Structure formats: structure tokens, C-alpha cells
Amino acid sequence: MRIAALIVVGTVSALAGGNTLAADPQSGKAVFLRWCQGCHEALPGTGLDPPAGTYTLQQRYQDRLPAEIEKRTDLTAAQIKDLVRHGINVMTAFRKTEITDQQLDDLIAYLVKP
Amino acid sequence: MKPPPGISSEAFARALRDFASAVGPDWVFSSDEDVSQYDDSYTPFVGEPDKQYHASAAVSPASVEQVQQIVRIANKHRIPLYPISTGRNLGYGGSSPTYSGCVIVDLKRMDRVIEVNDREAYMVVEPGISFLDLQRYFDEHDHPFLPATPDPGWGSPIGNALDHGISGAAGDNFGMVHGLEVVLPTGELLRTGMGAVPTSKMWQNYRYGYGPYLDGIFSQSNFGIVTKMGFWLVRKPELQQIFTASSFKTDDMQPLLDAMQTMRDTGLIVGAGVGSPIRESMSTNDGRVPFGVPEVRTLLFRRDGGSTAQWDQLAGDHNIPAVRASGVARGPARVVRATLDYARDLVSAVAGVTFELGKSLTFEGKNPMAPSVDFSIIARQETSHGHFYFSPMFKPTVEDIFGINDTIRNVMLDADDLDMLGNFGWSAGRGSSYTKAYMILMEFLIHDDVALNRRRRELFLRLVDACGSRGWAEYRAPVAFQTAVMGQYTFNDHVLRRFNEQLKDAIDPNGILAPGKSGIWPRHLRQA
Numbered sequence: 074m075r076i077a078a079l080i081v082v083g084t085v086s087a088l089a090g091g092n093t094l095a096a097d098p099q100s101g102k103a104v105f106l107r108w109c110q111g112c113h114e115a116l117p118g119t120g121l122d123p124p125a126g127t128y129t130l131q132q133r134y135q136d137r138l139p140a141e142i143e144k145r146t147d148l149t150a151a152q153i154k155d156l157v158r159h160g161i162n163v164m165t166a167f168r169k170t171e172i173t174d175q176q177l178d179d180l181i182a183y184l185v186k187p
Numbered sequence: 188m189k190p191p192p193g194i195s196s197e198a199f200a201r202a203l204r205d206f207a208s209a210v211g212p213d214w215v216f217s218s219d220e221d222v223s224q225y226d227d228s229y230t231p232f233v234g235e236p237d238k239q240y241h242a243s244a245a246v247s248p249a250s251v252e253q254v255q256q257i258v259r260i261a262n263k264h265r266i267p268l269y270p271i272s273t274g275r276n277l278g279y280g281g282s283s284p285t286y287s288g289c290v291i292v293d294l295k296r297m298d299r300v301i302e303v304n305d306r307e308a309y310m311v312v313e314p315g316i317s318f319l320d321l322q323r324y325f326d327e328h329d330h331p332f333l334p335a336t337p338d339p340g341w342g343s344p345i346g347n348a349l350d351h352g353i354s355g356a357a358g359d360n361f362g363m364v365h366g367l368e369v370v371l372p373t374g375e376l377l378r379t380g381m382g383a384v385p386t387s388k389m390w391q392n393y394r395y396g397y398g399p400y401l402d403g404i405f406s407q408s409n410f411g412i413v414t415k416m417g418f419w420l421v422r423k424p425e426l427q428q429i430f431t432a433s434s435f436k437t438d439d440m441q442p443l444l445d446a447m448q449t450m451r452d453t454g455l456i457v458g459a460g461v462g463s464p465i466r467e468s469m470s471t472n473d474g475r476v477p478f479g480v481p482e483v484r485t486l487l488f489r490r491d492g493g494s495t496a497q498w499d500q501l502a503g504d505h506n507i508p509a510v511r512a513s514g515v516a517r518g519p520a521r522v523v524r525a526t527l528d529y530a531r532d533l534v535s536a537v538a539g540v541t542f543e544l545g546k547s548l549t550f551e552g553k554n555p556m557a558p559s560v561d562f563s564i565i566a567r568q569e570t571s572h573g574h575f576y577f578s579p580m581f582k583p584t585v586e587d588i589f590g591i592n593d594t595i596r597n598v599m600l601d602a603d604d605l606d607m608l609g610n611f612g613w614s615a616g617r618g619s620s621y622t623k624a625y626m627i628l629m630e631f632l633i634h635d636d637v638a639l640n641r642r643r644r645e646l647f648l649r650l651v652d653a654c655g656s657r658g659w660a661e662y663r664a665p666v667a668f669q670t671a672v673m674g675q676y677t678f679n680d681h682v683l684r685r686f687n688e689q690l691k692d693a694i695d696p697n698g699i700l701a702p703g704k705s706g707i708w709p710r711h712l713r714q715a
Contacts, residue, residue, distance in 0.1 A: 111339070111560025125565065158224060163565045163573050165228035165277065169221060170214075170247045170295040170315075 094175055101183025104176045105143070108167065113142050125163065146186045153181050188217050191243050191267050191288030199243070202264035206246045206290070209256035214296070216245040225274070225291050227283035229573030231644055231667055234637040240283045240666060242269065245291035251368070251376065251414045257292055258412070259374040261699045268292050269701050270412045272314035272346030275339070278576045278630075279350065280666035285703035286712070292412060301415060303330050308420045309365060309391040314345040314413060318558035325554075332420040333556055335360050340558020345416045349406045351663055353620035355556055356421045358458065366390040367402050368415035372695035377401075377411065391417035407663075408687070409701035410694050423554070426520040429545035430527055432534035433508040437463070437495045441585040442537045443512040448583055450514060450533070451622050455526050458515035458619030461583070465502040465509050470612030472630050474568055480505050484609055492596055492613075513545065515619065570632035575667075577629040577650055579659040581616070588615045591627065591659050598653045602646050626662060651675060664705075673706025688713065 105113075112126035123131070131140035139145055157177055160166040172180070190199035207215045216222055225242045232238040248254045261268045269289035274282025282291065298315035303325075310332075312321070318336035321344065325332055334340070335357035337347060346352075348360045357363050369377045380396035381389040394402060394417075405411050432443050440461060447459035466487070468478035482501055486493030502509040512534070516526040531542045548555045565574060581587040592613050599608040610632075616625040629650075631643050648671055651661065655675030664672040676683045687707045691698070698709020708714075 111341075122561065125561070158220070160228050162571050163229075165275075165281065165573075166224045166226070168224045168245075168274065168282065168293065168295070169216065170293045171273075 096178040096182035098179065098183040100176070101179035101181065104172060104180040105183055108172055109142070109180075112164070115141050129162065142184065145184070148184050148186075150181045150185055153177075153184055188219065188222070189241070189243055189288070191290070194264070194266065194288075198264060199266070202260060202266050202290075203244060205260040205264070206244075206257060209260060210246055210248050210253050214247040214249070216247075217243075221245070225271075225282045225284075225293075227281045227666065229277050229281060229575060229633060230283070231575050231631070231633055231640055231647075231665065233572045233633055233635065233640055235640075239287075240285065241287050242284055242291045243288045245293050247293040247296050249296045251297075251370065254292065254294075254297075254370045254412055254414055255374045255376060258370055258372060258699075261290070262373065262697050265697055265699065266290055267699055267702050268412075269704075270294060270314075272343030272349075273317050273341060275317070275342045276346060276350060276352075277339075278574055278665065279663060283666055285666045285669060285701065289701070294412075294414075297414065300324050303328065303332075303420075304391070305330060307392065308332065308422060309417055310420055311366070311391065311415055311417045312344055313415060314343050317341045317343060318347075319560070322554065322557050331423045333357075333423055333550075333554060334558055335363060335418070335421060336556075336558035338558070339560040341560060344418060345413055348416065348418070349413060351407060353617075355458070355619070358620045358622075360418075361403075361406055363419045363421075364402055364416060365392070365394040365419055366415075366417035367405055367413050369405055369411035369413050371411050372409075372697075372700040379405075391419070404690065407705040409704040409707055410690060412700070423550040424517045424519070424523075425550065426523045427515060427517045427548040427550075427556075428523050428527060429513060429515050429547070430530055431511055431513045431543050431545055432530075432537075433464075433511045433541045433543070434537070434539055435499060435502045435509050436539060437498055437509045439537050439540060440510045440512075440588075443510060443534060443540065444583055444585065446530075446533045446537070447512050447514055447618075448623075450526075450530060455516070455529065456514040457517045459513065459583075460615070460618035460625075461510065461512045461588070462615045463498075463509055463613060464511050465498060465505065465507045466613035468505075468507055468612075470610065470614065471568070472611045472614070473628075474565070478505075478507065480507070483612070487596065487612060488600070488605060488608065490597065490600060492593055568630075568632055571635050572633035574630045574632050575647075575665040576663070577631060577647055578626055578661050578663050579650075579654045580621075580624050580626050580662045581659045583618055583623065583625050587659070588625070590657065591616075591654060594653050594657055594659075595627075595629075595650060598649050599646065602642070602649060604642065604646055607643070607646060624662075666703075670703065670706040670708075 112124050114124050116123045116127055127140045157167050190196055203217055222242050225245055230239050267289045269284035270292040271282045272294050294314040296315055297313040299313045301311040303310045318334045318340035321334045333356040335354035337352055337354050348364050352360050354360055366382045367379045371377055379401045380394045381387040444461055450456045451459050468480050469483040499509050516523045534540050534542055581591050611629055614627050616627040618625045651671050660675040661672045673684050691707050692710050698711050702709055702712050
């Protein structure tokens, strides 16, 4: 059995610099699952390592704000853009070859609550 | 936008226009904002921007042909390039160049799986794919393999292998490499091994081909841009079972090491390690919670590190073993069980040793060793900016393990850095990646305090020198320290480095590719 395929895994589907499409929260959720969830998912049960981002935000906010960023209602587009492109603490910057401008707009549409 | 050294703004603008014509204007990044994303997120030079390495621009090809065009354009304009795969080798430089002014060749868009061969257990991939992508691909196509991921898993199999990265699944990831496609610094395309025979279907089956075996010269080097790589794959086993053998006598370490090494040499186990839980019980170097035995620090802060009798006494008093060896058996369940029986008999020949079964993994359904993005260990330590690693290699012998710990401890005491010594504590290193070599992975956390970071960099270099002079050189280094680490390989007046430089000058006559990578500088940038 020889399985040969030329398949694009699909990291980047939209042009890096172009914002030609309206922001789509469903696409933004896919971006979140691919790039953000690993560090920003819900806290696990006792005895398990918490994901780094959720843990850090829990320490910082001490329940004043939700540690899980999907539950936040106060995030702004400017905040998200700044964090994604510049990083903070151990969170790194994300390049346009990883998250395109269009995908970042989609992510913002998913995370910023109207 | 700052042009590369020695290149005028006008000439650089012409080069960028040529790059844009090759890959399209959307995939050339030259604004300060875009280019800053290629800085090392974990730079050890926080607060010292003049010491940091900065790219001048980035260009992201989508095909081998575009990579070739980029290299030819760079030669025409004498522009230094620095290729990255996913740029996620955090702690060793990430997407940062080793020489400021390089144009990053960002290969992230070249993320295809070219082939996965289930029967023959190999794959061919491009550099932009990550271990996370690969796991998704294996899951979607029901391929019965374990990605050889380090942690976290957003790195590239190719980038990781080229930097001699390691994994729980395969151990030595470059050891799995079978066949490379490389864009040479002139723009010419090379395929290694049987890949050089146009009609051969053996590229991933027999890696040597005929003539000199070249794959290795493209790892930890700047001799080409690897655009495809073949890997042998680790099949999902039925069962993986960890076992341990513990003792309260330090003198049992060597016989337990011998037992583990014998099983590794004969292929019975796929991983082994040794430690001293009592000596490691106050270490926080890897984010673990200290056990609360303050006498441990008292002994480790002494020049002699405490006597065997003192440690064994402490181990007994706190019921924390003085020695714990571990092994990993993997395969069909009944073969694993037979291996465990054999291991139990072997280590039980050492009086007073306790054999225990540890964590077991089964592989039906979700891969329990799947790549993840686990930064929790770093996040729980006191750093605002990540970390970098000191990673020397040594033999799996008591003499080397205690020797390197004595050396590290005394360098830290000389530097009067008790915080660092307290965090590191004591380590027998990681033994599971290479059969006959152990490595210490010492985290240097990066802080907001510029003076502290500077002291830690100086400490790092003192450790490189002290360990290197005793034969324990590093296997890998962050961008800022690669030249220093290459400087430890001194046999016959640095003939290794000089030979690398001869190759560099011959292969890359204009010295455009990744100047300084792994301490290999092109002629025009070498110091007299």
C-alpha cells in the first residue's frame, strides 16, 4: 500500500496583508482552536497542569475577570491585535505567515463580544 | 526598515522589489511592525535592544522554485538570508537570525505532507508543517504513527531535526532522517542519497546512496535551505510502560545505570534515565514544586556538595530515594510484559532495589503522546520573557554525572549565584533521547532586570567554558551563544570549525546564507 498525496495542510488560506473579506467569527473560532486554545483553554481539574495562558490570567485577575479568554466580554480589537502581533510575557508574537491579517480580523470577530 | 550592513537603502529597495516579483508583494514584509515579529520572543537581551538580533525584512516563499529565486536574488544583491521553518525553536532563538540585517526566508507557507507510506513507515514533508499539523494529518488519514514531537508541538519536524532536536517517540530525531532536498546557496537544487537517482524509489529506504553521506552537513549549518525531508516513522505501539528501580544507597547508581544501558544496547527498551530524587527534591529548574527538604540546599551549597553518607542519611530520613533509574518498554503488550519481567529480575540483582511499574500508555484512539502547546511549566516560574537553555552532553556514568554536577555547582558558587544554584539544584540530566549520551537541559529564565540578565549570560558562558574544558560540550545553543559553543570544539587548533568554514566558502562563495549559524561565519565576516 503506497499512499502518496500532495495535500496542502492549510496553515495560511488568506493573503497575509489583504483584508478583502468581512470578518467571520466562525472562521475566527477555527483560528482560536488552532493557535490559541493550547494555552487558553479551560482550567483542568485538580492535580493537572493548567494551560499557561489561563493559569497566568487566573493569577493576574484573581477572579475579577474570567481567566478563560473565550468568556471575556471586555476584550477590544486593539488589545487582541496588539497581543497577537507583539506577545506578552511567555506568549510570543505571531507572524503574518502564521495568522494572516484576515485571520486576525476573524479571531477578533470571534472574541470581541458585541 | 534598516538595510543589511553594507547595503544601501536604494540597493535594498531593489532587492525587495525582486523578492516581491518572485513571491508576490503580499509575502514580502519590510515594515518595522511586520519585521519585529521575527525578533526572538525569548531574547536574553531584554532591555538591551542594541544587543538584540534584528532582521531587515522577511520573504515567504510557497514553493521550491520560489526559494531558488530568492537565493539567486540574494546572491545578485549580496543580501544575507536566514531561513526558518516554523520559527518556533523557542529558547534557542525562535525566528531570529544569528546576524542582524538578514532577510528571513520564512518557510511557514511550505507546509505540505508530500507522502506518508504506511507499509514502509516513512514520510516526506516540507519545512512549514508543525508537529501539531502532522498529528491532525495522521488522525484525518488514519496513519498508524506517532509524530516525533518535542514539547511544545508547534515546531517543525524538519527544523527540529536540523537542530538535532529530540522527542519522546523517536529520541534522536535527526537519526530518523532519510533523504533531503536542499536549495544550495547558489540556488541549485540538490537531492541527497538515493534521491540523486532520478528513477529511484529508494530515497527514503536507503539514505547513503553512493559517495559521501551528506545529510549531516545540512544540520546545524548554513550550507543550504532544506525544502523536503524524509523521515522514518515510529509506529503506534499496543502498549508503552514505564518502570523504575529505586534505592536509598547512592552507590547503587552505577549498577542500575549498567542494567539500563544493557537493556538499551540490546534494544529491549526505548528510553532510560537515572536521577537522585533526594538531591533533586528542592530543584525548581523545570517548574516542579520543591519537596520541602531544606537540608538539601545546605549540602548543595557546599563546595564538596555533601558526602555520599550524608545524602544517603538524608534520603532515609525523608523516605526519598537516593537513586531512581527508569526505563521505557514499548511494543506488543505481551512483549512489553516479558520485558518488564526481565527488567525486574535484572535490577533486583542489586540488593535493596525496589522495582515499580510507572505510567502505562495505550494507543487505541487518541495518541496519548500527541503534540501539545504546554507552556505551563514556564508560566509558573518567575519569568516575564521566557527562557534559554544550557545543554551539555555527558556519559551515562556515575563519574560523569557527579563530575558535571560538581563543575556546575562550583561555577555557580564562584559566581555567587545561589538563586541559580538553588533553582538548578542537581540533575543527572535527560537520558532518554540518545542511547549512549545524557544531556542536562538547564533553564535560564529571562527577567525584566537587565543587570540580572547580564549576570546570567556571563554565568552561561562560564558554564560553557568550564564544562567544555572538561569534555562536556553543548549539543545545541541559542543564537547568541552559538559561536561560543563552537569555540569549545578545539581539537587540532579548531580544525572542525576551520573545515566548516572551508565548506562554507566553497558552497556559499558570497556568504549570503545564515551568517554565524552554529558559529560558522563566511569569509567576509570572520574575525582575523
